[in-house]
Amino acid sequence: MFPVLLPFFRWIDSTWLSHEIRDSTWQFAIFEMIHLIGLTMLLGSLMVLDLRLFGFGIKRQRTADLSRDLRGWLTSGLWLILLTGVLLFFGEPMKLYANASFHVKMLLLFLAIVFQFTLFNRIANGKEFSPGVNKFAGALSLFLWFGVGLAGRGIGFL
Numbered sequence: 001m002f003p004v005l006l007p008f009f010r011w012i013d014s015t016w017l018s019h020e021i022r023d024s025t026w027q028f029a030i031f032e033m034i035h036l037i038g039l040t041m042l043l044g045s046l047m048v049l050d051l052r053l054f055g056f057g058i059k060r061q062r063t064a065d066l067s068r069d070l071r072g073w074l075t076s077g078l079w080l081i082l083l084t085g086v087l088l089f090f091g092e093p094m095k096l097y098a099n100a101s102f103h104v105k106m107l108l109l110f111l112a113i114v115f116q117f118t119l120f121n122r123i124a125n126g127k128e129f130s131p132g133v134n135k136f137a138g139a140l141s142l143f144l145w146f147g148v149g150l151a152g153r154g155i156g157f158l
Contacts, residue, residue: 002103009097012090021091031087038080039149045073046145049124053138055131063134064126078113101154108151112144 012018021027051057052066061069089096096102123129123137 006097009093012093015090017087018090018093021087028088028091031084031091035081035084035088038077038084039152041073041077042081043077043145043149045070045077046141049074050138050142053123053134055135062126063124067121067124078116096155099155099158101151101158105148105151105155108144108147112141112148115140115144 021031048057049063049067049070052059052061052063058066120137120141123134129137
């Protein structure tokens with residue numbers, strides 16, 4: 001899809017790590033399982049926080065306090081998906097190069113991370129915004145992160 005990236009994908013495909021993961025019976029499946037656990041940790045903590053931004057869920061706790069309490073789960077989940085995502089990428093780079101869902105997933109992942117660590121963090125950490133802005137931020141957060149998950153799921157079908 002992006003010819004300028006083809007040499008990079010070919011180089012990844014020729015590395016010892018790529019061969020190791022591809023030739024193993026269980027490594028790819030284990031990385032996939034850990035990847036999904038990380039995604040569950042990330043999306044679970046985001047759901048709790050986004051529901052709070054919508055005015056539902058844990059109301060006895062300020063959004064900033066809830067955000068601080070969930071930060072460890074969110075950060076751990078994000079690191080798990082990023083680390084295992086790189087390993088999964090090494091397992092099948094040429095398949096992913098030609099897969100439109102992979103490219104959509106990478107775009108949404110980039111946008112989700114940028115959004116998460118800019119506006120969303122400011123809102124979740126107590127910056128005063130209108131309830132409408134809070135709800136929009138929560139909806140956009142869910143859209144981006146669930147988009148990452150759905151595009152990732154689509155990789156196996158294209």
